Amino acid sequence: MPQKVFVTGMGIISAIGNNTSQNLKSLLETVPGISDIEILETVHKKKFKAGEIKYSNRQLAELANCNAENFTRTALLGMIAAKEAANHAKIKDFSDDKMGFISSTTVAGMCLTELKYPDFLHSKINGSFIELNDCGDSTECIADFLGIKNNITTISTACSSSANAIMHASRLIRMGKLNRAIAGGTDVLSKFTLNGFHSLQILDENWCRPFDENRKGLNLGEGAAYLVLESEEEINKNVKKVICEIKGCGNANDAYHQTASSPEGTGAFLAMQAAIQTAGIKPEEINYINAHGTGTSNNDLTEGVALKKIFGKNIPAFSSTKSYTGHTLAAAGAVEAVFSILALNNGMVIPNLNFSDPVSELGIVPEKKITRQDLKYVLSNSFGFGGNCSSLIFGKV
Amino acid sequence: MIHEVYINGTGCISAQETFDRNWFFGKIRNPEKNFLPVNEDLFKNAIPANVSRRMSKMVRMGVASAMSAMKDSGIEKLNAIVAGTGNGCFEDSLKFLKSLVENDEKLLSPATFIQSTHNTVAAQIALLLKCNEYNFTYVHRGFSFESALEDAVLQIEENKNNNILVGGIDEIPVAYLELIESAGWLKKEINAENYFSDISDGMMAGEGSAFFLLSGIKSPSTYAQVRNIKTIYNPPDAAELQLAVKKFLSDSQLSLSEIDGVILGLSGDVQSDAKIKFLTGNFFENNLQLSFKNFFGESPIAVSFAFWMAANMIRKKEIPRALCLNDTVIKEPRTILICNQYRDKNYSLILLSKC
Numbered sequence: 083m084p085q086k087v088f089v090t091g092m093g094i095i096s097a098i099g100n101n102t103s104q105n106l107k108s109l110l111e112t113v114p115g116i117s118d119i120e121i122l123e124t125v126h127k128k129k130f131k132a133g134e135i136k137y138s139n140r141q142l143a144e145l146a147n148c149n150a151e152n153f154t155r156t157a158l159l160g161m162i163a164a165k166e167a168a169n170h171a172k173i174k175d176f177s178d179d180k181m182g183f184i185s186s187t188t189v190a191g192m193c194l195t196e197l198k199y200p201d202f203l204h205s206k207i208n209g210s211f212i213e214l215n216d217c218g219d220s221t222e223c224i225a226d227f228l229g230i231k232n233n234i235t236t237i238s239t240a241c242s243s244s245a246n247a248i249m250h251a252s253r254l255i256r257m258g259k260l261n262r263a264i265a266g267g268t269d270v271l272s273k274f275t276l277n278g279f280h281s282l283q284i285l286d287e288n289w290c291r292p293f294d295e296n297r298k299g300l301n302l303g304e305g306a307a308y309l310v311l312e313s314e315e316e317i318n319k320n321v322k323k324v325i326c327e328i329k330g331c332g333n334a335n336d337a338y339h340q341t342a343s344s345p346e347g348t349g350a351f352l353a354m355q356a357a358i359q360t361a362g363i364k365p366e367e368i369n370y371i372n373a374h375g376t377g378t379s380n381n382d383l384t385e386g387v388a389l390k391k392i393f394g395k396n397i398p399a400f401s402s403t404k405s406y407t408g409h410t411l412a413a414a415g416a417v418e419a420v421f422s423i424l425a426l427n428n429g430m431v432i433p434n435l436n437f438s439d440p441v442s443e444l445g446i447v448p449e450k451k452i453t454r455q456d457l458k459y460v461l462s463n464s465f466g467f468g469g470n471c472s473s474l475i476f477g478k479v
Numbered sequence: 480m481i482h483e484v485y486i487n488g489t490g491c492i493s494a495q496e497t498f499d500r501n502w503f504f505g506k507i508r509n510p511e512k513n514f515l516p517v518n519e520d521l522f523k524n525a526i527p528a529n530v531s532r533r534m535s536k537m538v539r540m541g542v543a544s545a546m547s548a549m550k551d552s553g554i555e556k557l558n559a560i561v562a563g564t565g566n567g568c569f570e571d572s573l574k575f576l577k578s579l580v581e582n583d584e585k586l587l588s589p590a591t592f593i594q595s596t597h598n599t600v601a602a603q604i605a606l607l608l609k610c611n612e613y614n615f616t617y618v619h620r621g622f623s624f625e626s627a628l629e630d631a632v633l634q635i636e637e638n639k640n641n642n643i644l645v646g647g648i649d650e651i652p653v654a655y656l657e658l659i660e661s662a663g664w665l666k667k668e669i670n671a672e673n674y675f676s677d678i679s680d681g682m683m684a685g686e687g688s689a690f691f692l693l694s695g696i697k698s699p700s701t702y703a704q705v706r707n708i709k710t711i712y713n714p715p716d717a718a719e720l721q722l723a724v725k726k727f728l729s730d731s732q733l734s735l736s737e738i739d740g741v742i743l744g745l746s747g748d749v750q751s752d753a754k755i756k757f758l759t760g761n762f763f764e765n766n767l768q769l770s771f772k773n774f775f776g777e778s779p780i781a782v783s784f785a786f787w788m789a790a791n792m793i794r795k796k797e798i799p800r801a802l803c804l805n806d807t808v809i810k811e812p813r814t815i816l817i818c819n820q821y822r823d824k825n826y827s828l829i830l831l832s833k834c
Contacts, residue, residue, distance in 0.1 A: 209661035218620035236619040238597035278592035468602025
């Protein structure tokens with residue numbers, strides 16, 4: 083019998099708060115965290131805004147209660163968010179062999195490599211920063227910090243990474259391989275990604291405008307978020323408080339282009355369809371969609387096309403919360419999973435900021451102000467380079 | 480323990496001539512330096528020139544070995560593509576970083592940034608095959624291939640009709656070699672004739688790509704069966720590792736004497752090898768012991784070459800003498816255990832058997 087999978091804890095750090103309650107407060111007050119760049123050292127400081135967490139690495143280490151010298155910013159954010167999630171779920175035994183940790187990142191240690199590599203290019207000495215460059219580094223730092231000993235891995239599928247981490251952890255629990263897992267992702271602002279997205283000409287110099295006719299691109303952000311997932315059996319055994327159920331998951335590949343999405347939104351459509359099927363519900367039962375909604379011309383159009391294909395004329399209330407946090411890349415799926423769950427449990431539809439005119443080809447309008455209503459199912463989309471499309475459905479318990 | 484997961488196709492590109500299906504450790508290429516690069520001439524006709532021109536070496540190796548595994552299995556329609564890579568598209572990442580540094584963050588071309596994401600290989604395979612199915616990439620150091628394999632097994636346990644393409648890819652571009660050399664990861668000199676007799680620090684770097692077609696249904700092209708997989712993170716000492724191996728064998732309902740050969744992830748680095756070395760004298764002493772990193776080099780996905788070796792040993796009923804570290808005589812290799820380590824932190828056990 084496949085096990086049901088429940089969320090029993092969550093933790094987050096983003097540009098709108100260091101923890102879940104601060105993030106909820108910012109969402110309720112519709113206060114975005116996108117501002118001028120202050121911490122990241124880049125020549126584009128004045129040019130671009132970002133969802134930057136206004137703490138230095140030293141200050142983050144104080145928040146995490148660890149030594150800043152030993153960790154990348156990617157690891158530090160992850161440690162803060164994962165610790166909150168673990169505390170929230172009141173996990174006692176981290177070394178349990180049926181507990182897992184599935185993390186994700188795209189920037190990984192590049193935030194450190196980009197600072198050290200210029201000197202290395204000249205001197206060719208002291209390249210030991212390479213040890214912290216790979217994606218596994220932050221995962222192992224977080225696992226060591228919490229004391230997780232088994233079933234550790236990392237996923238990197240660009241901007242759908244942490245949605246996939248949650249999906250994989252859910253599958254491991256559903257199939258009885260694990261009883262409990264912490265899953266999510268962490269990514270930080272870096273010159274590498276800022277210049278990368280700039281070279282693709284998909285950064286907006288002003289506040290991003292998801293789903294707006296005149297959208298100019300995305301704002302980058304940084305953050306980390308993790309969920310604690312547990313099997314039904316584990317919850318019954320420990321009489322645990324349940325936050326929500328992971329109801330459905332879907333991953334599909336657009337197989338159209340390395341960075342652009344197909345005009346038909348094939349991957350997005352298939353991912354949403356698979357999530358709805360595995361949830362065993364009808365599309366009309368979904369009450370709110372936390373869209374991928376990056377604010378780029380390409381994404382919002384094709385995501386809109388896919389939404390219309392799935393839901394027809396009756397698209398549920400939807401919004402992109404990237405207008406608050408910026409696009410947190412690998413962390414986005416988990417950040418938005420936390421927001422989706424907050425929406426579900428607080429009975430609120432989160433508004434999409436900076437919207438004025440609908441995309442002419444679509445004619446669809448996201449939620450513009452906060453509305454309070456009872457929600458049963460929330461769908462969250464995350465799409466990434468390489469055509470990677472993922473959808474998660476959270477159900478109220 | 481895993482029920483009915485079969486390896487129905489393989490494709491392997493490495494420092495040796497593994498891309499040629501008839502090759503099995505006949506002519507062995509010895510390393511000249513402390514790294515073992517892939518010779519692209521060995522597979523240059525596998526991808527049309529107009530397609531391969533736009534790809535990095537990493538993507539070319541991944542795509543060519545993936546296509547080879549599919550051709551070998553006769554399967555054309557996949558239900559999932561699952562890849563593992565420890566370092567991702569390192570060359571393109573560092574190229575983009577270098578141009579960012581040299582041009583002071585101005586007027587950069589996006590070409591290398593676009594190809595720098597870790598899931599590029601799995602994405603390019605999907606793009607070439609027009610495959611809209613499940614597409615995952617695992618990027619956890621010496622667990623990258625193992626995690627991909629575990630995921631593939633889950634997909635088959637969910638539906639035994641699924642055909643899953645799973646593989647590992649890592650490259651060693653010059654920029655990476657410079658960094659790991661300065662960090663002291665590489666051996667100073669290589670004793671190619673007797674690689675493991677030299678007990679110095681450092682390893683020899685390797686690169687390549689090995690893909691496999693896995694299914695829950697046996698076929699005429701079946702090589703072997705995947706019986707069990709386990710990752711072991713950072714065991715504090717050899718005793719703990721030994722306990723994990725014992726538990727793995729009992730979970731797999733096997734005794735040590737039923738193992739016909741154990742492929743060891745010895746890298747040549749005396750410190751990283753210490754725990755497995757201990758097991759060779761105190762646990763595996765009566766088993767046939769085999770090595771592979773002296774032929775393929777060390778990399779986060781080096782274990783995928785051991786997986787390829789084990790599958791081929793079982794199908795060909797042959798144990799090449801060059802791989803053997805001791806004299807234990809085995810009639811036919813039916814059950815092979817891989818005991819790998821990467822940088823003394825990521826340990827893994829994979830069990831394959833004849834089916």
